[in-house]
Amino acid sequence: MKSNTLLLLLCTIFLWTLHAKAQEKSKLLKSWICVSSMSLPDSIVGNNSAYIRYTFEPRTSYVSFDPRWNEHSQDWSLEGNQLKMGSVTYTVEELTDADLVLVQPGIQVVTFRDEQLFCRDSTHLIQDGIFKSEPVFTANRWFAPRLKSEDLHPIIGAALGSSASYRGKVFAVSFVIGTDGSVNDVHVLQSVKDSYDQKVLKQLDKTSGLWTPPFFHGHPIQTRMVFRMNYAGATIVPFN
Known part of the structure; x- marks a missing residue:
């Protein structure tokens, strides 16, 4: 009888330990x-x-x-x-x-x-206009869309090839990520060359639907982000 009680106690302790580890x-x-x-x-x-x-x-x-x-x-x-x-x-x-x-x-x-x-704190929520009758907010470190695959740098860079004539030139584009993860309202802010720009925009368009929008109080919101790169490598606009 005592051995059964001891066995039951040991089993209980073991299961509790497993449960505690799983919770952590x-x-x-x-x-x-x-x-x-x-x-x-x-x-x-x-x-x-x-x-x-x-x-x-x-x-x-x-x-x-x-x-x-x-x-x-x-x-x-x-x-x-x-x-x-x-x-x-x-x-x-x-x-x-x-x-x-x-x-x-x-x-x-x-x-x-x-x-x-942080997704419940309106302090970092900065409106940046209206798109499709809905507010658009500036992407920052607290409210930013997230690409579901690899980061944007290799996706863009894969189509550019190599050309010393472009080296050091800066390209910048702004776009809105919708609540469905789509890429919208694309504007070239700084051009390198039309053929170069079109290659970048084509790659960017391929990511439409691959973004997860940020949420505020459980609701997806639209955000505008800026992506900059030079031909020697990609950089981003620093977030405040």
């Missing part, structure tokens, strides 16, 4: 925006205010430095309070539904916040 992992399955980064004493890493987003999916994580696409995919695992992403291991100092604090021992402490919390 499920808390991670979202996008987290870096809100502060502090270097630890004796570290050569300085404090960083750049945009950083960690996104966790069941088997893959992404470290992204642009709100408009996912970058740098890698495997991840969580064992106890040890979070491994690729070859880097962090200590999870805090994990709640809203906040994530990671410590890279001897290097830095990074604090993240649930991306969805």
